[in-house]
Amino acid sequence: MRDVWRAARRLLRRFEIRRRRVRLLSRPAVVNIELTGRCNVKPACTFCVGKNLPTYHEPGHLSEEQLASFWPWLSGAERVNDCSYGEPLARPDFLPILDRLRAAGVFVGFTSNGLLLNEQKARFLVERGETLDLCISLNAATRETYWAHHGQDWEKLLANVRGLVAAHDRARPGQPVPLMLSFIVMQSNRHEVVPFLRLASDLGARVALLRHLFDIGIRGFTANNFGHHFDYDAETLPFAEYQAIEAEVRAMPELRAPRAGREPLAIAFAWNGRDSFIAEQAEPGVDVPCLFPWKFLSIRPLHGFVAPCVYLKRGVATPQETTVAQIWNGQVMTGLRRELKHGRVPAFCMEHGNCCPLVLEQRAAAGAPVAVP
Numbered sequence: 001m002r003d004v005w006r007a008a009r010r011l012l013r014r015f016e017i018r019r020r021r022v023r024l025l026s027r028p029a030v031v032n033i034e035l036t037g038r039c040n041v042k043p044a045c046t047f048c049v050g051k052n053l054p055t056y057h058e059p060g061h062l063s064e065e066q067l068a069s070f071w072p073w074l075s076g077a078e079r080v081n082d083c084s085y086g087e088p089l090a091r092p093d094f095l096p097i098l099d100r101l102r103a104a105g106v107f108v109g110f111t112s113n114g115l116l117l118n119e120q121k122a123r124f125l126v127e128r129g130e131t132l133d134l135c136i137s138l139n140a141a142t143r144e145t146y147w148a149h150h151g152q153d154w155e156k157l158l159a160n161v162r163g164l165v166a167a168h169d170r171a172r173p174g175q176p177v178p179l180m181l182s183f184i185v186m187q188s189n190r191h192e193v194v195p196f197l198r199l200a201s202d203l204g205a206r207v208a209l210l211r212h213l214f215d216i217g218i219r220g221f222t223a224n225n226f227g228h229h230f231d232y233d234a235e236t237l238p239f240a241e242y243q244a245i246e247a248e249v250r251a252m253p254e255l256r257a258p259r260a261g262r263e264p265l266a267i268a269f270a271w272n273g274r275d276s277f278i279a280e281q282a283e284p285g286v287d288v289p290c291l292f293p294w295k296f297l298s299i300r301p302l303h304g305f306v307a308p309c310v311y312l313k314r315g316v317a318t319p320q321e322t323t324v325a326q327i328w329n330g331q332v333m334t335g336l337r338r339e340l341k342h343g344r345v346p347a348f349c350m351e352h353g354n355c356c357p358l359v360l361e362q363r364a365a366a367g368a369p370v371a372v373p
């Protein structure tokens with residue numbers, strides 16, 4: 001019965017997208033939820049700006065009551081991602097929550113720093129590899145660079161990743177490892193992009209994700225956490241350089257060479273609108289630049305906002321538990337859909353979406369300075 005409802009909801013969503021409806025009866029297919037604000041990395045990683053600000057007060061875990069209030073949105077989705085500004089594996093009941101979602105028929109995903117991924121957790125995750133995937137943040141290909149940004153044990157991280165892949169190969173031999181490895185390309189690690197991609201391939205990841213350093217709207221941020229002077233503005237590459245790196249990587253087919261017993265490594269570029277999270281939302285035959293506002297909602301109760309995509313760091317509203325439905329069909333969301341259905345990148349996104357590939361591409365095409373993507 002549950003599957004029948006799920007299929008009906010999917011059909012309704014497809015119908016509404018094809019009709020380019022701006023007010024929706026269907027609910028988001030993908031919901032991101034922030035389950036914790038806590039992190040085991042102290043002091044924080046250099047680029048994790050919020051956690052480095054002296055005024056920042058680290059939130060705790062999302063309470064059971066709050067979780068219950070959002071549950072209908074989560075359990076009705078096709079996929080739920082944890083999107084914590086924190087470390088999901090630091091939440092003691094994180095794995096049971098994943099299981100509750102899976103029991104409701106939801107595919108789950110999350111991003112982790114990988115440092116708490118012990119053998120037991122790895123086994124739990126890979127045994128559920130059919131309906132779960134995870135992303136682990138490396139941001140380096142050497143111990144020195146990893147230390148400069150994370151101040152943590154590179155060998156331990158690699159051992160945890162290898163342990164996960166080995167546990168996976170035992171539990172699901174011949175299946176792709178549901179693992180993405182992520183690398184934020186910055187001035188200080190730019191030279192490690194290709195070594196990182198080789199490492200990701202050797203480690204057995206299914207996907208390697210190259211990401212741009214987000215424009216978080218703060219200028220002049222610096223940190224000196226691990227003996228490396230980190231200057232956010234200087235670390236951020238001009239958009240053209242991200243594009244040059246992409247061209248360089250695309251011209252190296254050996255990075256996607258066949259691997260024994262595995263598919264070749266897939267490489268994704270988060271700054272490219274045709275290759276990014278926006279492309280993941282696309283529907284065949286629907287010529288709309290971005291379908292996020294029809295299919296997705298990011299609920300961040302701990303930081304007090306709801307956002308229509310992964311790139312907008314400014315919310316469309318605050319997530320009062322009774323108002324998620326109102327937000328979904330509220331003024332901002334319907335406005336975004338209205339502009340997008342006419343092929344325009346919405347004014348709201350042009351103003352606040354400094355990390356969005358479509359905004360970056362439009363600004364670059366208009367000759368506007370996009371030195372800080």
Ligand SMILES: C[S@@+](CC[C@H](N)C(=O)[O-])C[C@H]1O[C@@H](n2cnc3c(N)ncnc32)[C@H](O)[C@@H]1O
Pocket residue numbers: 039047048049083084085086087088111112113114136137139182184211212213214216
């Ligand atoms: C905020 S972290 C939370 C999950 C986990 N603690 C981790 O570090 O993977 C989620 C993702 O955002 C990335 N991230 C953090 N700060 C960023 C920034 N300023 N620009 C781009 N990506 C960033 C991290 O590398 C990580 O892949």
Ligand code: SF4
Pocket residue numbers: 039040041043044045048051085086087113
């Ligand atoms: S591990 Fe993740 S949440 Fe923690 S400080 Fe680093 S980037 Fe931020």
Ligand code: SF4
Pocket residue numbers: 278290291292293308309310311312336345346349353356357358359
């Ligand atoms: S900022 Fe706007 S156009 Fe860009 S991904 Fe988000 S909703 Fe889509």
